[in-house]
Amino acid sequence: MRxxxxxxxxxxxxxDHLVERLAPGAEVVDGMLAAGEFVTLEGPVKHDDPYVGGxxxxxxxxxxxxxxVPFPIEVLYRDEHLVxxxxxxxxxTTPRGSHITETALARLRRELELPGLSAAHRLDRLTAGVVxxxxxxxxxxRYQSLFADKRVHKEYEAIAPYDPVxxxxxxxxxxxxxxxxxxxxxxxxxxxxxxSRVELIDHRPVPSYGxxxxxxxxxxxxxxxxxxxVHMNAxxxxxxxxxxxxxxxxxxxxxxxxRPLQLLATTLxxxxxxxxxxHRFHTRRTLQAWDAYDAWDADEV
Numbered sequence: 001m002r003x004x005x006x007x008x009x010x011x012x013x014x015x016d017h018l019v020e021r022l023a024p025g026a027e028v029v030d031g032m033l034a035a036g037e038f039v040t041l042e043g044p045v046k047h048d049d050p051y052v053g054g055x056x057x058x059x060x061x062x063x064x065x066x067x068x069v070p071f072p073i074e075v076l077y078r079d080e081h082l083v084x085x086x087x088x089x090x091x092x093t094t095p096r097g098s099h100i101t102e103t104a105l106a107r108l109r110r111e112l113e114l115p116g117l118s119a120a121h122r123l124d125r126l127t128a129g130v131v132x133x134x135x136x137x138x139x140x141x142r143y144q145s146l147f148a149d150k151r152v153h154k155e156y157e158a159i160a161p162y163d164p165v166x167x168x169x170x171x172x173x174x175x176x177x178x179x180x181x182x183x184x185x186x187x188x189x190x191x192x193x194x195x196s197r198v199e200l201i202d203h204r205p206v207p208s209y210g211x212x213x214x215x216x217x218x219x220x221x222x223x224x225x226x227x228x229x230v231h232m233n234a235x236x237x238x239x240x241x242x243x244x245x246x247x248x249x250x251x252x253x254x255x256x257x258x259r260p261l262q263l264l265a266t267t268l269x270x271x272x273x274x275x276x277x278x279h280r281f282h283t284r285r286t287l288q289a290w291d292a293y294d295a296w297d298a299d300e301v
Contacts, residue, residue, distance in 0.1 A: 001060065004118065007053035007141045008148065014038070014049045014057070020180065021095070032059065054141075066102045070257060073107050076130065076281055081274050082143075083108060083117060083133040084281045089260035093122040093131055104131060121147045124226065126243070129156070129265025129283045142273040147223065153269040155219055156228060159262035159289045160237040162203040162214035169199040172235065178225040184244050185226045187234060195221035196231045206293050213240075215290050228263065239263055240289050240296075259296060262287045 003021075011017040018029045018038065036044035038059045045057060071088035078084070085104055087093065092103040109117050120132040120143040134140045146152050173192040178185040197219040205212045214237070218228050226245070232238060233245035240262040243249040264287050269280040289296040 001058065003057045003059070004137070005051065005053055005055045005057065007144060009051055009053050011051040013047075014045050014051055014055075015047055017051055067255070069102050073104055073111075074284065075108075075112070076284070077279075078112070079135075081135055081139060081272070082279075083112065083114070083135060084268070085131050085133060086283050086285055087123055087128055087131045087265075088285075089126060089128045090255065090257060092125040094119050105133070108133060120144050121152075121223075123265055124263075126241075126261040127156075127263045127265060128260070128285050130268045130281050131265070132268060132281075139274055146270050146273060150221065151270060153219075153267070154265065155217060155267035157201070157264045157266050157287060158216045158218055158228065158232065159240045159287050160214055160216060160232055162200075162212040163236060164212075166235060166237070169197060171195060171197045172231040174231070174234065176224040176227060176230055183248055185224065185230050187230060193222065194224040194227050194231070196228055197221070198231070198235065208294050208297070213290070213293065215287075229261075258298065260288070262289050262296075 005014070005017060009017060011020070015029060015033060018033075019026045022029065030047070032038060033045060033047050038045040038057050040055060040057055069088065069091045071091065073088060073091065074086040076084045076086050085108060087104045091107075094105045095103050105117065105119055109115055114135060116135070116137050118134050118137060118140045120134050120140065123129060123131055132143065134143050173195045174187045175190040175192055176185050176194045177188050199217040199219070201215045201217050203212055203214040216232070216237075218232070220227055224230075229239055229242055229245050233242075238246050241259050242261055242263075264283060264285055266283045267281065271278055
């Protein structure tokens with residue numbers, strides 16, 4: 001397998017990145033390093049080699065069977081620089097952990113015959129919607145910098161409980177921390193590192209739900225792990241189908257294809273750093289629970 005280390009990574013050593021991205025345990029990576037199974041053009045990777053973004057590493061890995069995600073990925077736009085895809089729920093954006101072949105990047109590389117394709121950013125595996133990919137490796141950094149420098153306008157839609165007492169719209173700011181190995185992120189005391197605007201689009205009573213549901217527009221200013229899910233849960237509006245907030249469910253519930261997380265990345269808008277073109281891309285997907293809650297929640301009704 002061929003692995004390119006992300007530019008601008010926060011890891012101190014190559015080993016640190018490999019442990020987070022590829023293995024269920026550090027002992028797997030350490031064993032492969034000791035055996036010289038990770039190599040670059042200069043030779044085997046050593047245990048303490050410093051992390052260098054853009055470096056290419058080759059290795060052989062026996063892949064565990066992956067559960068196929070039974071939903072297609074649609075291409076919204078393609079030119080010589082970009083591929084913009086409409087990712088389904090449950091499909092990881094890039095290879096990580098136990099998800100290697102069942103990822104948006106792997107599928108697009110195969111289907112479009114673009115082996116050098118890379119992701120400019122990521123969506124959570126459980127979130128559907130618009131994702132930007134870069135065709136030319138040498139241009140990847142310029143597109144990634146759009147997200148790092150907050151020069152991309154992003155919009156999401158979500159379905160969650162409706163609370164008539166809660167005043168909206170509002171901007172939520174908090175400090176979110178994510179501990180490696182712990183699935184849920186948490187708000188903690190300290191200077192805010194996350195910001196989201198929450199707007200109510202519509203609401204309606206749903207008798208089978210036992211109350212009213214709201215349809216929300218979410219506009220993240222920052223991109224912390226699970227940020228929108230954490231902020232909505234903190235407002236008392238946990239997203240429908242969320243297997244982590246407010247409580248972590250078992251894996252079977254988390255991967256129930258019939259009841260996806262009701263969170264959709266609807267819009268990306270930015271000025272192309274290579275061509276200068278003004279882009280605005282919008283999803284063709286919808287959130288099932290808004291128009292057909294009973295069908296979405298059939299196992300629970």
